Amino acid sequence: MAMTTTPTTEAPTPRFRPSSREGILSWIGTTDHKRIGIMYFWTVLVFFAFGGTQSGLIRAQLAQAEQSLITAEIYNQMFTMHGITMVFLVVMPFAAAFFNYLLPLMIGARDVAFPRLNAFSYWFYLFGGIFLYSSFLLGGAPNGSWVGYAPLSANAVSNMAFYAVGLQILGVSSLASAINFITTILNMRAPGMTFMRMPIMVWMTLVTSFLLLFAVPIIAVALFMLQFDAVFGAQFFQPASGGDPLLYQHLFWLFGHPEVYIMILPAMGIVSEVMPVFSRKPLFGYAAMAFAGAAIGFIGFGVWAHHMFTSAIGPVPRAAFSVATMFIAVPTGIKIFNWVFTMWGGKVRFTTAMLFSVGFVSMFTIGGLSGVMHAVVPHNAQQHDTYFVVAHFHYVLFGGALFGFISGVYYWFPKVTGKLMDEKLGKLHFWTWLLGFNLTFGPMHLSGLLGQPRRTAVLPEELGGTVELYNLLSSLGFVVLFGSALVFLYNLIRSLRRGEASGDDPWDARTIEWMTATPPKPHNFDVIPTVTARDEFWHRKYAEDEHHVPVPVPAGAAVDHDEHAGHDEHIHMPDASVWPFIQTMGALPLGYGLVYANWWLIGAGVVWMVAGFFGWIIEPLAEGDDDEPATALAAH
Amino acid sequence: MADTTQANAPAEAEGGAHGHHPTQQEYIRIAVVLAILTALEVSTYYFEFGRAALPLLIVLMAIKFVMVAGFFMHLRFDTKLFGRFLYTGLAWAVVLYTLTLLVFVVDANQ
Amino acid sequence: MSVATHETSMGLDHRKLAMWIFLASEFLFFGAFVSAYLLYLDTTNRGPGVEIFDIPFTSVSSFVLLMSSLTMVLAHNSHVRGDMRGMRLWILATAGQGMVFLGGQVYEFTVFYREGLNITQSPFASSFFFLTGFHGAHVFIGVLLLLGLYSLSLTGKVKVGQDVKTEMIGLYWHFVDIIWVIIFTVVYLIPELRVGG
Numbered sequence: 031m032a033m034t035t036t037p038t039t040e041a042p043t044p045r046f047r048p049s050s051r052e053g054i055l056s057w058i059g060t061t062d063h064k065r066i067g068i069m070y071f072w073t074v075l076v077f078f079a080f081g082g083t084q085s086g087l088i089r090a091q092l093a094q095a096e097q098s099l100i101t102a103e104i105y106n107q108m109f110t111m112h113g114i115t116m117v118f119l120v121v122m123p124f125a126a127a128f129f130n131y132l133l134p135l136m137i138g139a140r141d142v143a144f145p146r147l148n149a150f151s152y153w154f155y156l157f158g159g160i161f162l163y164s165s166f167l168l169g170g171a172p173n174g175s176w177v178g179y180a181p182l183s184a185n186a187v188s189n190m191a192f193y194a195v196g197l198q199i200l201g202v203s204s205l206a207s208a209i210n211f212i213t214t215i216l217n218m219r220a221p222g223m224t225f226m227r228m229p230i231m232v233w234m235t236l237v238t239s240f241l242l243l244f245a246v247p248i249i250a251v252a253l254f255m256l257q258f259d260a261v262f263g264a265q266f267f268q269p270a271s272g273g274d275p276l277l278y279q280h281l282f283w284l285f286g287h288p289e290v291y292i293m294i295l296p297a298m299g300i301v302s303e304v305m306p307v308f309s310r311k312p313l314f315g316y317a318a319m320a321f322a323g324a325a326i327g328f329i330g331f332g333v334w335a336h337h338m339f340t341s342a343i344g345p346v347p348r349a350a351f352s353v354a355t356m357f358i359a360v361p362t363g364i365k366i367f368n369w370v371f372t373m374w375g376g377k378v379r380f381t382t383a384m385l386f387s388v389g390f391v392s393m394f395t396i397g398g399l400s401g402v403m404h405a406v407v408p409h410n411a412q413q414h415d416t417y418f419v420v421a422h423f424h425y426v427l428f429g430g431a432l433f434g435f436i437s438g439v440y441y442w443f444p445k446v447t448g449k450l451m452d453e454k455l456g457k458l459h460f461w462t463w464l465l466g467f468n469l470t471f472g473p474m475h476l477s478g479l480l481g482q483p484r485r486t487a488v489l490p491e492e493l494g495g496t497v498e499l500y501n502l503l504s505s506l507g508f509v510v511l512f513g514s515a516l517v518f519l520y521n522l523i524r525s526l527r528r529g530e531a532s533g534d535d536p537w538d539a540r541t542i543e544w545m546t547a548t549p550p551k552p553h554n555f556d557v558i559p560t561v562t563a564r565d566e567f568w569h570r571k572y573a574e575d576e577h578h579v580p581v582p583v584p585a586g587a588a589v590d591h592d593e594h595a596g597h598d599e600h601i602h603m604p605d606a607s608v609w610p611f612i613q614t615m616g617a618l619p620l621g622y623g624l625v626y627a628n629w630w631l632i633g634a635g636v637v638w639m640v641a642g643f644f645g646w647i648i649e650p651l652a653e654g655d656d657d658e659p660a661t662a663l664a665a666h
Numbered sequence: 667m668a669d670t671t672q673a674n675a676p677a678e679a680e681g682g683a684h685g686h687h688p689t690q691q692e693y694i695r696i697a698v699v700l701a702i703l704t705a706l707e708v709s710t711y712y713f714e715f716g717r718a719a720l721p722l723l724i725v726l727m728a729i730k731f732v733m734v735a736g737f738f739m740h741l742r743f744d745t746k747l748f749g750r751f752l753y754t755g756l757a758w759a760v761v762l763y764t765l766t767l768l769v770f771v772v773d774a775n776q
Numbered sequence: 777m778s779v780a781t782h783e784t785s786m787g788l789d790h791r792k793l794a795m796w797i798f799l800a801s802e803f804l805f806f807g808a809f810v811s812a813y814l815l816y817l818d819t820t821n822r823g824p825g826v827e828i829f830d831i832p833f834t835s836v837s838s839f840v841l842l843m844s845s846l847t848m849v850l851a852h853n854s855h856v857r858g859d860m861r862g863m864r865l866w867i868l869a870t871a872g873q874g875m876v877f878l879g880g881q882v883y884e885f886t887v888f889y890r891e892g893l894n895i896t897q898s899p900f901a902s903s904f905f906f907l908t909g910f911h912g913a914h915v916f917i918g919v920l921l922l923l924g925l926y927s928l929s930l931t932g933k934v935k936v937g938q939d940v941k942t943e944m945i946g947l948y949w950h951f952v953d954i955i956w957v958i959i960f961t962v963v964y965l966i967p968e969l970r971v972g973g
Contacts, residue, residue, distance in 0.1 A: 144790065208797075209794050216786055217790055220785075223785070244801060247805035247808070248804055255812070255902075262896075265821070265897070271819070271898050271899060272819035281808055331758075344769070687856065689853075694846065697842070697843060697845075701843070704842060708835040708965075711835075711968055723961050723966055727958060730842075731954055735950070738946075738953075745788065747793075752800060755802070755803040758803070758804065759806075762807070763808065763810070766811060
């Protein structure tokens with residue numbers, strides 16, 4: 031519904047501020063965290079299709095030895111863009127989709143701390159992705175792998191200027207989100223929601239945001255250096271003038287290792303929400319889960335050089351980083367055990383969401399085990415740059431992060447849409463997904479140990495028939511995954527259109543986002559709940575008898591929304607704003623200018639973005655200037 | 667002044683000991699101290715301090731840092747959380763980059 | 777959009793909190809450039825090295841930037857006391873000193889360029905220009921923010937009682953000053969010791 035826009039009492043500023051909630055302009059200008067989360071989700075699906083296509087071409091090429099379906103040049107672009115797409119345009123934004131939609135709802139807030147900045151993060155992500163993909167049409171996509179090691183990546187043949195600038199754009203998006211979410215979590219929790227009463231999902235959001243906060247600036251530096259080496263002749267990584275390529279590797283992995291925890295912690299948060307609900311038990315070891323997550327993040331900053339064991343770092347650093355890496359297994363193991371203990375003794379319901387969460391725990395554990403093997407330096411020397419590594423990270427990222435996100439989709443779909451996804455199709459999706467995934471990536475452990483190198487366009491015949499067989503199985507696995515994905519997509523669309531109505535709380539859940547109307551109203555809660563316990567929603571619904579059996583509480587204030595009360599009139603939500611979108615567009619001339627060393631474009635981009643910034647600052651807010659304490663918002 | 671109440675109300679709600687606000691005089695005095703410290707730093711260019719020069723410069727740098735952060739950025743009078751953010755960021759950067767530079771220094775083998 | 781402070785779970789202003797969070801991350805940014813500079817201190821590729829620095833000149837511009845922090849805090853002080861004319865005066869003084877600093881850097885870089893130090897010369901040169909250049913870019917953004925604050929104050933968009941806005945920009949400005957405190961010592965003064973200045 032439209033919020034009334036009374037003119038400000040200021041000197042009149044005839045600036046346009048859309049206030050409708052219908053139509054495309056309302057989406058372009060939206061600052062509603064729920065809408066932004068939905069936009070992230072659909073954009074992620076599109077990029078997932080692109081990334082999947084790239085992997086399909088890779089698997090087609092490697093299905094047999096000595097094939098030449100695609101040229102080596104195209105192959106290099108495929109694995110590079112596959113990595114970049116899946117890491118930066120799928121997994122990270124998928125987490126953002128969940129954080130955006132759920133965070134305010136889970137802490138009892140009406141939105142995030144900076145709604146326009148939130149929109150800006152989304153648009154910068156979309157434009158960054160478009161910018162990266164435009165490279166296909168502009169001389170070829172980056173082909174120097176997703177890590178972009180210098181000095182090769184600084185050579186024009188790598189097309190890596192797009193990589194350097196594109197990731198810079200995406201980094202800004204993530205950094206802005208991190209600042210936004212940390213401020214929101216610290217400063218906007220509902221009354222009574224102490225840190226130890228927050229859902230684990232919120233804890234993981236906080237830890238992930240801190241990881242982003244400290245890691246993104248590091249890769250920003252690496253990318254600036256790379257870009258200037260590539261385009262402007264700087265000498266950061268050029269051996270001829272004394273530059274050290276190892277500097278790039280350090281800076282990249284100082285970011286790159288926290289990055290993998292940035293990718294997995296959100297999914298861990300989701301699983302920590304799903305499992306208790308479908309085990310009808312509180313999460314086992316809540317405090318340990320929260321602190322283990324923080325520990326993983328913290329230690330994760332100290333292990334980066336384990337990606338560099340085979341470089342010239344020397345034996346002392348190798349030993350140190352090897353030990354540090356093994357330490358991470360401890361908090362990770364704590365989490366694994368706690369998920370299992372959550373299920374143990376519970377009344378477990380294997381809904382599709384639960385199946386994917388169980389899948390997460392098991393597949394991620396497998397990936398973690400191969401990870402520990404990598405931590406052993408002599409093993410690493412054998413495994414590095416082989417398909418054993420590819421197997422490892424796909425087990426943790428696909429079997430881990432992606433399974434976790436899909437679990438979250440099936441779990442929260444009813445709250446977002448008011449409909450249930452079909453469980454039969456869901457189970458078909460799960461089992462084919464699990465089969466296809468293991469068929470694709472399982473054999474890679476073996477072919478890797480038998481010597482199959484990564485990033486190699488042609489499967490060498492001399493590796494032998496067994497390796498060829500493993501590759502064929504992987505390629506078949508891709509076909510199964512493709513079919514499975516179609517099942518998921520069909521279920522998604524069909525459920526959106528004519529899924530069964532879900533009601534507000536179809537799963538008998540534990541956390542307060544389920545209290546709202548379905549889908550939640552723009553202002554989320556009619557009345558901001560006062561929180562008195564962890565799993566607040568559960569405690570409003572149930573007390574426990576002497577056998578710890580939940581007994582429903584009749585009038586426990588378990589429902590937030592009241593259709594008759596008309597609370598909406600006094601709740602002022604921020605109006606939409608087109609400025610984040612407008613400002614983002616300035617990133618395009620700036621980006622292309624930096625790639626082509628064109629000072630006019632760079633200048634135009636800078637001017638555009640500065641103008642956009644000022645438009646943002648001076649546009650009128652809806653109901654009087656928010657800085658006046660007297661007219662500040664939301665009667666609760 | 668009519669607007670002090672308005673100015674103070676949000677200030678108190680900010681949860682910091684916003685009560686003590688350095689006066690203009692105090693700020694100027696702090697700036698004078700900073701200027702003297704800077705002059706001392708620059709003097710290492712003109713005079714021989716021998717082996718004391720390096721630790722002296724580092725100490726002076728640290729003092730200036732803490733003074734600007736504490737007084738001009740108001741950390742001494744604000745909630746401790748802000749100081750924790752600043753110094754955690756600083757400590758994190760120092761630790762990570764010292765470790766990194768150490769890797770370059772400690773027997774790089776070919 | 778900001779929330780009135782009395783409603784927040786920690787009693788803090790969102791914008792001030794966000795600025796502190798952002799500044800914490802900036803240490804990681806500048807720290808990487810400082811590390812590269814230290815790594816490449818002697819990698820001059822037979823070109824100019826630290827002996828090219830003009831310490832007296834840089835000392836003056838460092839002093840100017842330091843004093844600009846004073847005028848910045850006086851601007852905030854004025855705003856808190858409701859003295860908007862004073863606030864604007866000190867804001868202009870701060871921006872002016874920032875521009876003097878930048879002018880000094882431009883001059884310095886031009887001289888270095890003529891003496892054979894440019895970013896394509898050596899890893900040392902690239903790291904030096906990037907570290908100081910990015911710092912300069914931050915100063916430039918700061919000047920823009922200050923001028924924006926000035927003009928918004930003139931048009932009434934920034935009012936008495938909204939000193940948190942000035943404070944936020946002040947925090948950014950002081951931080952940029954702090955980074956220069958570090959750069960001046962680590963990039964100029966300490967390496968200069970080895971030259972036997």
